[in-house]
Amino acid sequence: MGRPDPRILAQHTLDSAQPIKQGAARKGGPFSCPCGLEALRRSCFVAVAIGVIYAQTSRQQGIIRMTTYTSDQRRHSSETAETMSDVRYEIDRIDRLLVEILAERQSFMDAAARIKPDRSKVHDSARIEDVVTKVKAACEGAGLSPAIAEPVWRTLIDRCIAYEFGSYDARRGGDDVNS
Numbered sequence: 688m689g690r691p692d693p694r695i696l697a698q699h700t701l702d703s704a705q706p707i708k709q710g711a712a713r714k715g716g717p718f719s720c721p722c723g724l725e726a727l728r729r730s731c732f733v734a735v736a737i738g739v740i741y742a743q744t745s746r747q748q749g750i751i752r753m754t755t756y757t758s759d760q761r762r763h764s765s766e767t768a769e770t771m772s773d774v775r776y777e778i779d780r781i782d783r784l785l786v787e788i789l790a791e792r793q794s795f796m797d798a799a800a801r802i803k804p805d806r807s808k809v810h811d812s813a814r815i816e817d818v819v820t821k822v823k824a825a826c827e828g829a830g831l832s833p834a835i836a837e838p839v840w841r842t843l844i845d846r847c848i849a850y851e852f853g854s855y856d857a858r859r860g861g862d863d864v865n866s
Contacts, residue, residue: 756787789843796847800854809851815844 759780763773803809822840826833 756784758784792843792847793850796851797854800851800858803855806852806855806859809855810848815841818844 759776761777761780763769763777765777768774768777800809819837819840822836823833825831826836
């Protein structure tokens with residue numbers, strides 16, 4: 688069997704994703720996919736790994752549940768939009784997706800606040816520059832202007848750090864505020 692078409696694979700993955708046991712991916716274990724074809728199972732996991740869908744850990748059940756980002760139906764590309772109504776519909780649709788993605792990102796600020804050993808580790812200048820460098824590198828392939836991306840990500844990082852400080856303090860009752 689040849690490699691599946693990535694567009695078909697993405698839809699297949701979104702339509703058929705099932706919970707998998709935590710750690711199965713790390714150990715090369717099976718990906719629970721009802722497609723029935725081993726090669727496609729491996730491909731499905733690759734699609735998952737590159738973000739077609741994302742994993743959310745459920746501690747109580749010890750599994751990773753696969754979830755999709757929700758979106759209204761896409762009606763136009765930037766090339767096919769003919770009216771400002773078309774453009775506004777797509778921008779509003781994308782903004783709703785961004786809210787979901789940013790909420791997921793924010794959840795990892797809570798995780799970082801839980802994991803970091805002390806408050807002084809919340810602001811990490813080297814990590815900030817690493818993130819910005821990676822985003823700027825991704826811009827070229829995605830067709831995003833670095834003049835838009837860099838200030839947006841720096842603001843996003845700044846707000847996420849502020850949120851993480853609040854989460855850190857809330858978890859520890861503000862005991863470590865002067866660290």
